[in-house]
Amino acid sequence: MTHEYRLLIDGQLVAGVGSFAVINPANEQVVAMSPKADAAQLNAAVAAARRAFPAWAAKTQDERAALVNDIADRLMARADEFARLLTAEQGKPLDQAHYEIVGAVFTLKGFAQMRVAEKVLRSEGGNQVFEHRTPLGVCAAITPWNFPIILLCNKLGPALVTGNTMVAKPAPTTPLTSLLLGEIVNDVLPAGVVNIIADENELGPLLSGHPDVAKVGFTGSTATGKKVMASAAGTVKRVTLELGGNDAAIVLDDMPARLAAEKVYQGAMTNAGQICVAIKRAYVHESIYDEFLTEIIRIADAAIVDDGTKQGVTIGPVQNRMQFDKVSALLADAREKGQILAGGAPLDRPGFFIPPTIVAGLDDDAALVREEQFGPVLPVLKFTDIDEVIARANDSEYGLAGTVWGKDTARAIAIARRIDTGTVWVNQHLAIDTHIPFRGVKQSGLGAELGEAGLLEYTQAHIVNAVELA
Ligand code: NAD
Numbered sequence: 001m002t003h004e005y006r007l008l009i010d011g012q013l014v015a016g017v018g019s020f021a022v023i024n025p026a027n028e029q030v031v032a033m034s035p036k037a038d039a040a041q042l043n044a045a046v047a048a049a050r051r052a053f054p055a056w057a058a059k060t061q062d063e064r065a066a067l068v069n070d071i072a073d074r075l076m077a078r079a080d081e082f083a084r085l086l087t088a089e090q091g092k093p094l095d096q097a098h099y100e101i102v103g104a105v106f107t108l109k110g111f112a113q114m115r116v117a118e119k120v121l122r123s124e125g126g127n128q129v130f131e132h133r134t135p136l137g138v139c140a141a142i143t144p145w146n147f148p149i150i151l152l153c154n155k156l157g158p159a160l161v162t163g164n165t166m167v168a169k170p171a172p173t174t175p176l177t178s179l180l181l182g183e184i185v186n187d188v189l190p191a192g193v194v195n196i197i198a199d200e201n202e203l204g205p206l207l208s209g210h211p212d213v214a215k216v217g218f219t220g221s222t223a224t225g226k227k228v229m230a231s232a233a234g235t236v237k238r239v240t241l242e243l244g245g246n247d248a249a250i251v252l253d254d255m256p257a258r259l260a261a262e263k264v265y266q267g268a269m270t271n272a273g274q275i276c277v278a279i280k281r282a283y284v285h286e287s288i289y290d291e292f293l294t295e296i297i298r299i300a301d302a303a304i305v306d307d308g309t310k311q312g313v314t315i316g317p318v319q320n321r322m323q324f325d326k327v328s329a330l331l332a333d334a335r336e337k338g339q340i341l342a343g344g345a346p347l348d349r350p351g352f353f354i355p356p357t358i359v360a361g362l363d364d365d366a367a368l369v370r371e372e373q374f375g376p377v378l379p380v381l382k383f384t385d386i387d388e389v390i391a392r393a394n395d396s397e398y399g400l401a402g403t404v405w406g407k408d409t410a411r412a413i414a415i416a417r418r419i420d421t422g423t424v425w426v427n428q429h430l431a432i433d434t435h436i437p438f439r440g441v442k443q444s445g446l447g448a449e450l451g452e453a454g455l456l457e458y459t460q461a462h463i464v465n466a467v468e469l470a
């Protein structure tokens with residue numbers, strides 16, 4: 001690929017002060033060079049967003065939504081090109097990359113349909129009280145490498161529709177699709193409304209601590225989220241934090257074992273397990289445990305692990321060397337403490353490939369059970385009693401999501417209500433859409449993304465309370 005990627009600052013596509021190589025995780029070859037911004041370019045991006053804010057905020061919601069729709073249409077028209085680039089920089093199979101791009105289009109279009117309404121809180125006698133909502137100003141979007149485009153659009157859509165301007169910073173290992181989106185954005189929006197910069201992991205603190213940034217929309221690890229929250233404190237910025245998880249799947253005794261194995265496998269291994277809400281530990285009732293294991297091992301053994309551009313590949317590489325090393329270390333520990341029943345060793349070839357791995361026989365305090373593996377390695381654990389499994393599922397500092405699987409939906413829902421996470425899916429997984437808010441509890445996050453709640457996160461409630469003079 002010979003495309004020259006540029007930063008987007010103040011309506012100009014510009015080179016960085018330097019550049020860095022973006023590595024294809026399937027072969028460790030250079031996909032392309034990314035421009036690298038420095039602190040001065042970051043400041044220029046924030047200043048441009050600040051200058052663009054009054055005129056952008058003065059447009060009507062309909063005017064802004066029409067432009068967001070236009071961005072979505074142009075992204076859809078180039079979905080194949082974006083999907084190929086996403087597979088090259090991120091590693092996911094091409095069909096999953098396409099799915100992410102189309103998902104991003106739907107996200108933008110979904111937000112373009114939403115409007116913030118004014119609420120009348122009182123209107124009696126001469127007293128009128130209403131709450132209206134104003135945009136915040138310059139918002140920062142800081143995103144991770146697992147779903148670079150959809151997680152950017154989750155922030156871009158609501159920020160723009162509600163009248164904010166933005167500076168976005170993708171993760172250093174997956175900047176290219178975000179920079180390409182900058183070219184579309186630049187053809188549609190006034191200068192400065194959206195700015196996109198790239199770094200090698202050093203600009204995040206400057207952006208989240210910048211005095212002229214009013215809000216940070218952050219998706220990433222819990223460790224980094226804590227730093228973002230701390231650096232936002234200096235100017236009491238609004239923050240939305242979508243952080244890590246350690247989601248439990250609970251498979252009940254009335255769930256057909258084969259179907260459960262298919263569903264749990266998908267939930268754990270899609271995107272090579274690199275989904276914040278991937279199933280990261282599976283608790284299976286003892287009555288179907290053995291059959292469940294047989295079925296999930298069969299499915300894992302049949303996976304086609306390879307470069308995501310190849311036809312028929314079901315699972316691509318782990319996205320980067322650091323994550324590969326982290327998952328490999330968890331795997332080594334699990335091999336000592338449990339039994340590896342499928343997969344089990346990184347592939348001896350270029351690229352960061354770990355085959356889908358099923359581990360049994362671990363205690364609840366094993367690292368693979370307690371920590372967020374964020375890779376294609378699933379611990380399967382046995383349970384006998386409902387209260388016991390709920391307590392084990394809830395025994396985590398995380399609280400992102402989870403699943404309950406069972407034929408008796410009412411019973412499954414009753415269990416789901418007791419799971420201490422932002423979302424629990426029953427008999428399905430990853431049912432995320434623009435109109436349903438998504439949030440983490442405990443150390444999995446703060447605030448909501450998506451839905452009306454996600455839209456309102458980009459606004460400030462403002463009360464006007466008036467009386468008529470006698
Ligand atoms: P990360 O926290 O390492 O990086 C995320 C982003 O933060 C990157 O753009 C990075 O450059 C930036 N950053 C790094 N240091 C920073 C700092 N001090 N201040 C501000 N920004 C900084 O996360 P990652 O490894 O890219 O992504 C994987 C993690 O993201 C996993 O824990 C996963 O669960 C989580 N995640 C959560 C959700 C969700 O919606 N809850 C979705 C996807 C991923």
